[in-house]
Structure formats: structure tokens, C-alpha cells
Amino acid sequence: MTVDAVRVELGARAYEVRIGPGLIARAGSEIAPLLRRPKVAILTDETVAGLHLDPFRQALAEAGIASSALALPAGEATKGWPQFARAVEWLLEEKVERRDVVVALGGGVIGDLAGFAAAVLRRGVRFVQVPTTLLAQVDSSVGGKTGINTAQGKNLVGAFHQPSLVLADIGVLETLPPRDFRAGYGEVVKYGLLGDVDFYEWLEEAGPRLATDAEARQRAVRRSVEMKAEIVARDETEEGDRALLNLGHTFCHALEKATGYSDRLLHGEGVAIGCALAFELSQRLGLCAQEAPSRLRAHLRAMGMKVDLRDIPGDLPSAEALLALMAQDKKVVDGKLRFILARGIGQAFVADDVPGDVVHTLLEDAIASR
Ligand SMILES: NC(=O)c1ccc[n+]([C@@H]2O[C@H](COP(=O)([O-])OP(=O)(O)OC[C@H]3O[C@@H](n4cnc5c(N)ncnc54)[C@H](O)[C@@H]3O)[C@@H](O)[C@H]2O)c1
Ligand SMILES: O=C(O)C(=O)C[C@@H](O)[C@H](O)[C@H](O)COP(=O)(O)O
Numbered sequence: 001m002t003v004d005a006v007r008v009e010l011g012a013r014a015y016e017v018r019i020g021p022g023l024i025a026r027a028g029s030e031i032a033p034l035l036r037r038p039k040v041a042i043l044t045d046e047t048v049a050g051l052h053l054d055p056f057r058q059a060l061a062e063a064g065i066a067s068s069a070l071a072l073p074a075g076e077a078t079k080g081w082p083q084f085a086r087a088v089e090w091l092l093e094e095k096v097e098r099r100d101v102v103v104a105l106g107g108g109v110i111g112d113l114a115g116f117a118a119a120v121l122r123r124g125v126r127f128v129q130v131p132t133t134l135l136a137q138v139d140s141s142v143g144g145k146t147g148i149n150t151a152q153g154k155n156l157v158g159a160f161h162q163p164s165l166v167l168a169d170i171g172v173l174e175t176l177p178p179r180d181f182r183a184g185y186g187e188v189v190k191y192g193l194l195g196d197v198d199f200y201e202w203l204e205e206a207g208p209r210l211a212t213d214a215e216a217r218q219r220a221v222r223r224s225v226e227m228k229a230e231i232v233a234r235d236e237t238e239e240g241d242r243a244l245l246n247l248g249h250t251f252c253h254a255l256e257k258a259t260g261y262s263d264r265l266l267h268g269e270g271v272a273i274g275c276a277l278a279f280e281l282s283q284r285l286g287l288c289a290q291e292a293p294s295r296l297r298a299h300l301r302a303m304g305m306k307v308d309l310r311d312i313p314g315d316l317p318s319a320e321a322l323l324a325l326m327a328q329d330k331k332v333v334d335g336k337l338r339f340i341l342a343r344g345i346g347q348a349f350v351a352d353d354v355p356g357d358v359v360h361t362l363l364e365d366a367i368a369s370r
């Protein structure tokens with residue numbers, strides 16, 4: 001299998017996303033052209049460090065690149081102020097200079113946190129994403145949204161800071177636990193749902209074998225990245241169409257906050273539930289036929305995904321409380337919620353004028369069915 005390259009066309013800040021097997025083993029030669037001196041600082045998490053840090057550092061050493069590494073605790077709870085401060089302090093102690101490169105080796109938590117650290121360190125240093133989860137390969141490593149969660153909500157503090165290079169080694173996904181693989185699939189299916197019905201139909205057939213079939217997995221990563229790169233290139237800072245990538249996320253982020261950014265609900269699981277709710281909302285508003293949400297739910301179930309609020313263990317707040325959490329969403333304009341809705345599979349659009357009572361009833365019904 002060969003390595004695919006997708007370019008994110010952002011003028012002077014354009015970069016490549018390289019996707020394929022064996023990229024960790026050749027990380028040294030991939031990263032070396034970016035370096036002014038042969039030294040990098042790596043941010044990773046403890047689980048990834050145990051599995052992939054030594055081979056990664058070895059590959060850098062073979063190209064004459066020295067490295068130091070900080071491994072943070074694994075999991076979403078890391079993506080907050082305390083570990084962010086720790087990472088920034090460590091980079092300063094390591095004397096990372098303005099012209100150096102920080103490497104994010106890990107899933108979306110590490111990529112978002114390390115990218116934000118790179119954005120603010122000495123007012124901005126370059127960084128390279130080496131995504132090790134399906135979710136990070138198809139979504140979080142591309143597009144430059146970086147940041148952390150706060151007590152008020154998800155991703156509320158951050159910066160747009162594009163990586164200089166993304167190395168998505170599809171081989172590292174072999175060690176990913178099945179639950180994290182399925183969570184990543186939530187973002188993969190999002191791409192088909194938001195804008196490519198052919199991709200969605202291919203996923204209905206190929207989805208179940210992505211974990212075991214490397215060729216199909218590479219195709220899924222490549223198509224997702226192509227779609228994200230195209231959207232980001234035309235709307236880097238989400239003035240318009242980039243919001244399509246937020247399909248399912250208004251619901252998802254409120255549910256993640258309500259479950260305390262814990263193992264009760266992973267981000268990608270929340271995306272799948274959020275997409276199902278967004279299609280249900282679209283149907284209730286008369287925008288799409290019942291066939292669309294029914295077909296989506298059947299596919300998510302066939303993939304072993306969480307689909308309904310009843311799939312989230314433990315208590316959930318009321319519909320009113322969830323709506324209040326949604327008010328922190330970054331898409332809110334003049335205090336009004338905006339949603340990504342759909343006229344059918346592959347036909348999403350940004351809606352500004354969604355009646356609050358319909359959303360409220362939808363949430364009440366979803367909670368009542370638990
Ligand atoms: N910036 C963006 O555009 C964007 C897009 C989507 C999601 N996100 C963010 O990404 C985060 C979720 O990312 P995630 O799902 O990758 O979670 P994660 O980073 O927590 O990784 C999931 C788990 O997998 C482990 N892991 C990582 N790689 C592994 C491997 N190869 N083998 C074995 N275990 C491995 C991690 O240690 C962790 O326990 C959320 O915070 C979400 O908000 C950001
Ligand atoms: O890249 C984007 O734009 C996205 O919306 C991708 C999402 O999958 C991702 O979860 C993102 O972090 C959400 O962005 P936010 O602005 O709603 O925090």
C-alpha cells in the first residue's frame with residue numbers, strides 16, 4: 001500500500017496530510033525538512049507512550065534528530081487548564097525556541113492540547129501532528145482547531161493554529177481498543193452524512209471491516225481528510241461552511257459536559273448520538289423523510305455504536321439543563337442556537353432559525369425513552 005498525500009490549501013500556511021502505513025518508522029526523514037536544528041519536543045499521553053513513543057523516537061534518532069518527551073495522563077480529563085499549564089511549562093523548561101517544532105503524538109486530546117500549547121508558546125511555534133487514533137487521523141489532526149475544555153464547556157478556550165505537517169500512520173490503529181475505534185467511526189460517518197452520499201453508502205458496506213482491512217481503513221481516512229481539507233481551505237476560521245463539520249456537535253458537546261468529560265461518553269460516541277439527533281430534528285422540522293434518520297440509526301446500530309441517550313450510562317440532566325449547556329456553543333449568534341440540519345443523507349446545511357420548542361421536545365422525548 002502506498003502513502004496518500006492530501007494538501008490543505010491555505011496559502012503560505014498550506015501543509016500536507018500524509019496517510020499510509022509505515023509513517024512512524026520513517027518519521028525522521030518526514031520531519032527533518034521542517035527543522036532548523038535537529039531537535040524536537042514531543043507531547044504524548046501515557047498509553048501512547050507505552051506503545052509507540054520508543055519506535056517514534058528511534059526513527060527520529062536514525063535521522064539524527066534528538067527528542068525529549070512529556071507523557072500526560074490519557075483521556076479527555078487531560079484536556080483542561082492543569083495539564084495544559086504543565087505542558088507549556090515543560091516546553092519552556094525544555095528551552096523550545098521560536099523556530100523549533102513541537103510534535104503531538106497521540107489522539108485528539110493530545111493534538112488539541114499540544115496544538116494550543118504550540119499556538120501560545122513564545123506567541124507561536126510550529127507543530128506536527130502524528131495522530132494515533134482513528135478520530136485524530138480523520139478529523140482532529142487536520143484544520144487547526146486547537147484548545148481545551150473549561151468548567152463552562154467544551155473547547156471554549158483555544159486558537160486556530162495550523163500544523164506544518166500531519167503524519168497519519170494507519171498501522172498504529174492496530175493497537176487502538178475497539179471502543180476508541182468505534183468512537184472514531186462517529187466522525188468518519190459524519191463526513192458521509194454532511195456531504196457525500198456515495199461515501200456514506202460505501203461505509204454502509206465497508207464500515208464493519210475497517211478495523212481489520214487496512215486498505216479500506218486507508219480509503220476511509222483519505223476520503224474524510226479530503227473532505228475536511230476542502231472545507232477548511234475555503235473557510236479556515238468558521239465564518240460559514242466550516243460549521244458543517246460541527247454536524248451532531250451541539251448535542252454532543254452538551255452531553256460530554258453533562259457526563260463530566262468522563263468515560264461515560266467519548267467524543268466520537270457523542271458525535272454519533274448527536275448526528276442521530278440532528279437527523280431526527282431535521283425530520284421533525286419536515287426537512288427530510290423519516291427514511292434518513294431510520295437508515296442512519298440502523299447503520300450505527302450495525303456498527304455497534306451508541307445511538308440513543310439510553311446508551312449513555314448513569315443519570316442525565318433534564319431537557320432544560322441540556323439546552324442551557326448548548327447555549328455555550330460557539331455557533332451561537334445573538335443568543336440564538338444554530339444547528340447543522342440535513343435535507344437527506346449527504347445534504348447538510350447550517351440552520352439559524354431552529355424553533356427552540358422543537359429542540360426541547362426532541363430532547364424530552366429522547367430522555368423519556370431512557
Ligand atoms: N481539533 C479538532 O478539529 C477536533 C476534531 C474532532 C475531535 N476533537 C477532539 O478530540 C478529542 C477526542 O480524541 P480521541 O478520540 O482521539 O481521544 P483520545 O486522545 O483521548 O484517545 C483515545 C484513547 O486512545 C488511546 N490511544 C491513542 N492512540 C492509541 C493507539 N494507537 N493505540 C492504543 N491506544 C491509543 C489514548 O491513550 C486514549 O486513551 C476530543 O477532545 C475532541 O473534542 C478535536
Ligand atoms: O474542525 C472543525 O471545524 C470541527 O468542527 C470538527 C469537530 O469534529 C471537532 O470536534 C471540533 O473540535 C469541534 O469544534 P468546536 O468549534 O465546536 O469546538
Ligand SMILES: [Zn+2]
Nearest residue numbers: 187249267271
Ligand atoms: Zn468532533
